[in-house]
Amino acid sequence: MTRRPIGIIVNGVTGRMGYRQHLVRSLLAIREQGGIPLADGTTIWPEPVLVGRSETRLREIAERHGLTDWTTDLSAALARDDVQIYFDAQVTQQREKAIRQAIDAGKHIYTEKPLAEESAAALDLARAATAAGVRTGVVQDKLFLPGLRKLKRLIDGGFFGRILSVRGEFGYWVFEGDWQPAQRPSWNYRAEDGGGIVMDMFPHWQYVLEELFGRVRAVSCVTATHIPERVDESGRSYPATADDAAYGIFELEGGIVAQLNSSWCVRVNRDELVEFQVDGTEGSAVAGLRTCRAQHRSVTPKPVWNPDLPVTENFRAQWTEVPDNEEFDNGFKVQWESFLRHVVADEPFRWDFLAGARGVQLAELGLLSAREQRRVEVAELAR
Numbered sequence: 258m259t260r261r262p263i264g265i266i267v268n269g270v271t272g273r274m275g276y277r278q279h280l281v282r283s284l285l286a287i288r289e290q291g292g293i294p295l296a297d298g299t300t301i302w303p304e305p306v307l308v309g310r311s312e313t314r315l316r317e318i319a320e321r322h323g324l325t326d327w328t329t330d331l332s333a334a335l336a337r338d339d340v341q342i343y344f345d346a347q348v349t350q351q352r353e354k355a356i357r358q359a360i361d362a363g364k365h366i367y368t369e370k371p372l373a374e375e376s377a378a379a380l381d382l383a384r385a386a387t388a389a390g391v392r393t394g395v396v397q398d399k400l401f402l403p404g405l406r407k408l409k410r411l412i413d414g415g416f417f418g419r420i421l422s423v424r425g426e427f428g429y430w431v432f433e434g435d436w437q438p439a440q441r442p443s444w445n446y447r448a449e450d451g452g453g454i455v456m457d458m459f460p461h462w463q464y465v466l467e468e469l470f471g472r473v474r475a476v477s478c479v480t481a482t483h484i485p486e487r488v489d490e491s492g493r494s495y496p497a498t499a500d501d502a503a504y505g506i507f508e509l510e511g512g513i514v515a516q517l518n519s520s521w522c523v524r525v526n527r528d529e530l531v532e533f534q535v536d537g538t539e540g541s542a543v544a545g546l547r548t549c550r551a552q553h554r555s556v557t558p559k560p561v562w563n564p565d566l567p568v569t570e571n572f573r574a575q576w577t578e579v580p581d582n583e584e585f586d587n588g589f590k591v592q593w594e595s596f597l598r599h600v601v602a603d604e605p606f607r608w609d610f611l612a613g614a615r616g617v618q619l620a621e622l623g624l625l626s627a628r629e630q631r632r633v634e635v636a637e638l639a640r
């Protein structure tokens with residue numbers, strides 16, 4: 258089979274997401290499966306060019322995976338004719354500048370979310386990319402989670418009747434870093450470094466809500482910095498200036514109300530780190546990362562409120578597991594494959610910079626709502 262090599266700059270490859278999900282679980286996994294087959298019999302073959310700040314760490318990653326192409330010089334990598342795509346998994350604050358450079362170099366661009374720190378900048382990137390004629394994409398991995406795919410299947414099959422509400426719980430305890438190291442990078446807890454759970458999670462909630470249930474028309478949000486001091490990677494205490502919990506209410510098209518709690522200061526008493534309960538007139542479902550359980554109207558029990566008696570029913574046992582019915586691949590990889598087909602074979606791809614800008618907009622308006630203690634309407638973003 259003829260290979261169609263495509264040079265891809267992977268900037269921020271030493272980071273958690275850049276290395277694990279994008280290099281190893283996506284681009285290298287695509288190579289391990291023999292590339293991406295196209296209808297004309299050729300295959301797309303990703304050729305990663307690792308870019309970062311530390312020579313030592315880049316060399317170490319390259320050697321670990323038998324790769325040879327790495328550099329600390331982004332401009333030089335962008336100047337190469339055999340590089341067609343720029344991918345960004347750097348810390349959020351570094352993203353906009355690097356993406357502008359990539360647009361100027363005429364590269365197609367795929368990036369982690371959020372696209373930028375402000376929606377005006379995100380929209381400007383979308384417009385600049387369109388003007389330059391380059392293709393764009395933003396990671397929207399949660400759409401490809403098995404749990405959410407099964408939930409979408411229930412929605413598409415009309416299981417819920419009229420959907421009334423969505424209740425989401427996302428979060429887990431992120432250690433403060435004093436007596437046990439924190440399991441997330443410290444920049445996430447500093448506003449001045451682009452951190453904060455609203456900027457991190459609302460871009461995800463925007464596309465999950467819009468693609469599954471309907472456009473977000475208004476947001477009301479309360480944020481908190483529950484843990485005011487944390488300890489960083491080198492053992493130094495720092496003031497945590499960013500929001501570490503967000504309690505949001507989202508009003509959707511069609512009258513659906515979604516309430517989503519996002520927190521790094523909550524201990525897990527759920528089956529999964531994120532769970533959404535959807536209630537509709539005909540049925541309800543609870544979807545997590547991998548599983549989805551449903552309860553139809555016809556088998557709904559009739560609890561009667563009586564605090565004087567012990568609970569007599571095992572409510573959780575009354576739900577039915579929604580079967581997989583297909584094999585689910587890694588979500589990051591599935592979206593990479595789709596973006597690469599878009600660039601190489603002109604296949605449609607709807608998660609572009611404008612879609613990414615909507616995510617930034619929702620985060621920005623969530624923060625505005627929290628700051629001004631009011632409900633904020635979400636205007637439709639146009640190109």
Ligand SMILES: NC(=O)c1ccc[n+]([C@@H]2O[C@H](COP(=O)([O-])OP(=O)(O)OC[C@H]3O[C@@H](n4cnc5c(N)ncnc54)[C@H](O)[C@@H]3O)[C@@H](O)[C@H]2O)c1
Pocket residue numbers: 268269270271272273274275309310346347348349351369370371396398442457
């Ligand atoms: N899609 C998802 O589910 C998901 C999950 C977590 C993070 N993210 C996004 O991925 C991006 C990276 O997050 P991460 O958790 O991998 O972070 P990380 O701290 O592990 O990695 C950050 C990367 O950016 C590089 N970098 C470049 N300039 C830097 C600077 N000035 N200061 C510090 N690092 C710099 C680092 O070297 C590293 O390679 C963020 O934009 C984040 O919003 C997405």
